[in-house]
Amino acid sequence: GAVVSQHPSWVICKSGTSVKIECRSLDFQATTMFWYRQFPKQSLMLMATSNEGSKATYEQGVEKDKFLINHASLTLSTLTVTSAHPEDSSFYICSAREGREEQPQHFGDGTRLSIL
Amino acid sequence: GQNIDQPTEMTATEGAIVQINCTYQTSGFNGLFWYQQHAGEAPTFLSYNVLDGLEEKGRFSSFLSRSKGYSYLLLKELQMKDSASYLCAVMDSNYQLIWGAGTKLIIKP
Numbered sequence: 001g002a003v004v005s006q007h008p009s010w011v012i013c014k015s016g017t018s019v020k021i022e023c024r025s026l027d028f029q030a031t032t033m034f035w036y037r038q039f040p041k042q043s044l045m046l047m048a049t050s051n052e053g054s055k056a057t058y059e060q061g062v063e064k065d066k067f068l069i070n071h072a073s074l075t076l077s078t079l080t081v082t083s084a085h086p087e088d089s090s091f092y093i094c095s096a097r098e099g100r101e102e103q104p105q106h107f108g109d110g111t112r113l114s115i116l
Numbered sequence: 117g118q119n120i121d122q123p124t125e126m127t128a129t130e131g132a133i134v135q136i137n138c139t140y141q142t143s144g145f146n147g148l149f150w151y152q153q154h155a156g157e158a159p160t161f162l163s164y165n166v167l168d169g170l171e172e173k174g175r176f177s178s179f180l181s182r183s184k185g186y187s188y189l190l191l192k193e194l195q196m197k198d199s200a201s202y203l204c205a206v207m208d209s210n211y212q213l214i215w216g217a218g219t220k221l222i223i224k225p
Contacts, residue, residue, distance in 0.1 A: 002161075091156075102207065104149060107159050
Protein backbone atom coordinates (compact mmCIF):
# COMPACT_ATOMS: atom_id res chain seq x y z
CA GLY A 1 0.00 0.00 0.00
CA ALA A 2 0.82 3.74 0.03
CA VAL A 3 2.13 4.00 -3.51
CA VAL A 4 2.95 7.38 -4.99
CA SER A 5 3.54 7.71 -8.70
CA GLN A 6 5.55 10.59 -10.12
CA HIS A 7 5.84 11.34 -13.81
CA PRO A 8 7.98 11.92 -15.78
CA SER A 9 11.14 10.34 -14.38
CA TRP A 10 13.49 12.31 -16.60
CA VAL A 11 13.12 15.57 -18.45
CA ILE A 12 15.72 17.20 -20.67
CA CYS A 13 14.65 20.42 -22.31
CA LYS A 14 15.81 23.77 -23.56
CA SER A 15 16.08 26.89 -21.47
CA GLY A 16 12.81 28.84 -21.42
CA THR A 17 10.60 25.78 -21.57
CA SER A 18 7.93 25.15 -18.95
CA VAL A 19 7.90 21.67 -17.46
CA LYS A 20 5.01 19.97 -15.69
CA ILE A 21 5.53 17.17 -13.17
CA GLU A 22 2.65 15.04 -11.91
CA CYS A 23 2.36 13.34 -8.56
CA ARG A 24 -0.40 10.81 -7.89
CA SER A 25 -1.30 8.77 -4.85
CA LEU A 26 -2.46 5.46 -6.32
CA ASP A 27 -4.05 3.61 -3.43
CA PHE A 28 -4.87 6.27 -0.86
CA GLN A 29 -6.26 9.77 -0.62
CA ALA A 30 -3.56 12.31 0.05
CA THR A 31 -4.81 15.13 2.22
CA THR A 32 -1.42 16.79 1.91
CA MET A 33 1.26 16.65 -0.75
CA PHE A 34 4.79 18.01 -0.57
CA TRP A 35 7.28 19.05 -3.21
CA TYR A 36 11.00 18.81 -2.57
CA ARG A 37 14.14 19.41 -4.55
CA GLN A 38 17.44 17.77 -3.89
CA PHE A 39 20.88 18.65 -5.17
CA PRO A 40 23.58 15.98 -5.39
CA LYS A 41 24.84 14.80 -2.01
CA GLN A 42 22.54 17.20 -0.19
CA SER A 43 19.45 16.71 1.90
CA LEU A 44 15.87 17.21 0.79
CA MET A 45 14.77 20.82 0.59
CA LEU A 46 11.06 21.39 1.03
CA MET A 47 9.72 23.73 -1.61
CA ALA A 48 6.01 23.79 -0.82
CA THR A 49 3.16 22.05 0.92
CA SER A 50 -0.23 21.71 -0.71
CA ASN A 51 -3.61 20.66 0.57
CA GLU A 52 -6.35 19.59 -1.79
CA GLY A 53 -8.46 22.48 -2.96
CA SER A 54 -6.39 25.24 -1.40
CA LYS A 55 -3.35 27.29 -2.36
CA ALA A 56 0.06 25.85 -1.74
CA THR A 57 2.23 27.13 1.10
CA TYR A 58 5.69 27.95 -0.20
CA GLU A 59 8.88 27.86 1.81
CA GLN A 60 10.93 31.01 2.16
CA GLY A 61 12.98 31.71 -0.92
CA VAL A 62 10.84 29.63 -3.28
CA GLU A 63 9.22 31.72 -6.01
CA LYS A 64 5.57 30.79 -6.27
CA ASP A 65 5.29 32.31 -9.75
CA LYS A 66 8.22 30.20 -10.88
CA PHE A 67 7.06 26.94 -9.33
CA LEU A 68 3.30 26.63 -9.84
CA ILE A 69 1.59 24.01 -7.74
CA ASN A 70 -1.91 22.72 -8.27
CA HIS A 71 -3.55 20.17 -5.98
CA ALA A 72 -6.78 19.61 -7.85
CA SER A 73 -7.88 16.39 -6.19
CA LEU A 74 -7.06 14.12 -3.27
CA THR A 75 -4.91 11.98 -5.54
CA LEU A 76 -3.17 14.46 -7.85
CA SER A 77 -0.80 17.36 -7.45
CA THR A 78 1.23 19.00 -10.18
CA LEU A 79 4.35 21.14 -10.14
CA THR A 80 5.04 23.34 -13.14
CA VAL A 81 8.47 24.86 -13.48
CA THR A 82 7.83 27.90 -15.62
CA SER A 83 10.43 29.25 -18.04
CA ALA A 84 13.03 26.85 -16.72
CA HIS A 85 16.70 27.80 -16.74
CA PRO A 86 19.85 25.71 -16.17
CA GLU A 87 19.93 26.65 -12.49
CA ASP A 88 16.55 24.92 -12.09
CA SER A 89 18.16 21.60 -13.00
CA SER A 90 17.71 19.33 -10.01
CA PHE A 91 16.01 16.22 -8.66
CA TYR A 92 12.40 17.05 -7.81
CA ILE A 93 10.54 14.68 -5.51
CA CYS A 94 6.94 14.70 -4.40
CA SER A 95 5.50 13.04 -1.36
CA ALA A 96 1.99 12.44 -0.12
CA ARG A 97 0.53 11.96 3.31
CA GLU A 98 -2.76 10.36 4.20
CA GLY A 99 -4.61 11.74 7.21
CA ARG A 100 -2.97 13.23 10.26
CA GLU A 101 0.40 14.98 10.47
CA GLU A 102 2.09 12.12 12.30
CA GLN A 103 1.47 9.80 9.39
CA PRO A 104 4.59 9.18 7.28
CA GLN A 105 5.12 10.83 3.95
CA HIS A 106 5.33 8.43 1.04
CA PHE A 107 7.54 9.51 -1.81
CA GLY A 108 7.28 9.33 -5.55
CA ASP A 109 10.28 8.11 -7.54
CA GLY A 110 11.41 11.65 -8.33
CA THR A 111 11.94 13.60 -11.54
CA ARG A 112 15.40 14.42 -12.76
CA LEU A 113 15.18 17.74 -14.58
CA SER A 114 18.00 18.89 -16.84
CA ILE A 115 17.74 22.27 -18.51
CA LEU A 116 20.17 22.85 -21.37
CA GLY B 117 17.48 27.37 15.30
CA GLN B 118 16.48 23.84 14.48
CA ASN B 119 19.17 21.30 13.88
CA ILE B 120 19.49 17.63 13.00
CA ASP B 121 22.92 16.01 13.24
CA GLN B 122 23.91 12.65 11.83
CA PRO B 123 27.26 11.35 10.59
CA THR B 124 28.03 12.05 6.96
CA GLU B 125 29.30 8.61 6.10
CA MET B 126 29.75 5.20 7.69
CA THR B 127 31.29 1.97 6.50
CA ALA B 128 30.35 -1.53 7.64
CA THR B 129 30.89 -5.12 6.62
CA GLU B 130 28.32 -7.43 5.08
CA GLY B 131 26.67 -9.55 7.77
CA ALA B 132 27.61 -7.17 10.57
CA ILE B 133 25.56 -4.70 12.63
CA VAL B 134 25.69 -0.92 12.29
CA GLN B 135 24.14 1.86 14.35
CA ILE B 136 23.42 5.24 12.76
CA ASN B 137 22.93 8.01 15.29
CA CYS B 138 20.82 11.14 15.01
CA THR B 139 20.69 14.02 17.48
CA TYR B 140 18.23 16.84 17.20
CA GLN B 141 17.36 20.25 18.56
CA THR B 142 13.96 21.38 17.42
CA SER B 143 11.15 23.65 18.54
CA GLY B 144 8.86 20.99 19.88
CA PHE B 145 8.68 17.34 18.96
CA ASN B 146 5.96 15.32 17.31
CA GLY B 147 7.91 12.30 16.23
CA LEU B 148 11.03 11.17 14.43
CA PHE B 149 11.20 9.39 11.09
CA TRP B 150 13.90 7.34 9.43
CA TYR B 151 13.99 7.00 5.66
CA GLN B 152 16.26 5.06 3.34
CA GLN B 153 17.35 6.63 0.07
CA HIS B 154 19.31 4.75 -2.59
CA ALA B 155 21.40 6.87 -4.92
CA GLY B 156 19.28 8.54 -7.57
CA GLU B 157 16.04 7.34 -6.03
CA ALA B 158 13.40 8.82 -3.77
CA PRO B 159 13.34 8.09 -0.01
CA THR B 160 11.38 5.15 1.36
CA PHE B 161 9.85 5.14 4.82
CA LEU B 162 11.53 2.92 7.42
CA SER B 163 10.24 3.86 10.87
CA TYR B 164 8.46 6.35 13.07
CA ASN B 165 9.13 6.89 16.80
CA VAL B 166 7.18 9.23 19.02
CA LEU B 167 7.60 7.49 22.38
CA ASP B 168 10.85 6.57 24.09
CA GLY B 169 12.15 3.12 23.44
CA LEU B 170 13.02 0.66 20.75
CA GLU B 171 10.85 -0.21 17.77
CA GLU B 172 11.88 -3.35 15.93
CA LYS B 173 10.95 -4.12 12.35
CA GLY B 174 12.75 -7.11 10.94
CA ARG B 175 16.45 -6.40 10.49
CA PHE B 176 15.93 -2.72 11.25
CA SER B 177 15.27 -1.19 14.67
CA SER B 178 14.90 2.42 15.71
CA PHE B 179 15.42 3.86 19.16
CA LEU B 180 14.32 7.18 20.62
CA SER B 181 15.20 9.13 23.76
CA ARG B 182 13.25 12.37 23.84
CA SER B 183 14.99 13.67 26.96
CA LYS B 184 18.36 13.36 25.22
CA GLY B 185 17.16 14.50 21.77
CA TYR B 186 18.63 11.32 20.38
CA SER B 187 17.70 8.49 18.10
CA TYR B 188 19.49 5.67 16.36
CA LEU B 189 18.74 3.30 13.53
CA LEU B 190 20.16 -0.18 14.01
CA LEU B 191 20.69 -2.40 10.99
CA LYS B 192 21.45 -6.08 11.58
CA GLU B 193 22.74 -8.80 9.27
CA LEU B 194 23.83 -6.20 6.79
CA GLN B 195 23.35 -6.93 3.11
CA MET B 196 24.96 -5.24 0.15
CA LYS B 197 21.57 -3.79 -0.81
CA ASP B 198 21.57 -1.83 2.46
CA SER B 199 24.16 0.51 0.94
CA ALA B 200 22.21 3.76 0.82
CA SER B 201 21.75 7.06 2.57
CA TYR B 202 19.70 7.04 5.75
CA LEU B 203 17.78 10.20 6.52
CA CYS B 204 16.64 11.24 9.97
CA ALA B 205 13.71 13.68 10.07
CA VAL B 206 12.03 15.26 13.09
CA MET B 207 8.53 16.69 13.16
CA ASP B 208 8.47 19.91 15.16
CA SER B 209 5.65 21.55 17.10
CA ASN B 210 4.14 22.90 13.87
CA TYR B 211 4.20 19.42 12.34
CA GLN B 212 6.92 20.55 9.95
CA LEU B 213 9.48 17.91 9.04
CA ILE B 214 13.06 18.97 9.68
CA TRP B 215 15.43 16.83 7.63
CA GLY B 216 18.95 15.77 8.46
CA ALA B 217 21.55 15.73 5.70
CA GLY B 218 21.61 11.95 5.69
CA THR B 219 24.21 9.31 6.48
CA LYS B 220 25.74 7.51 3.55
CA LEU B 221 26.23 3.87 4.53
CA ILE B 222 28.79 1.88 2.57
CA ILE B 223 28.67 -1.92 2.92
CA LYS B 224 31.83 -3.85 2.09
CA PRO B 225 31.95 -7.58 1.35
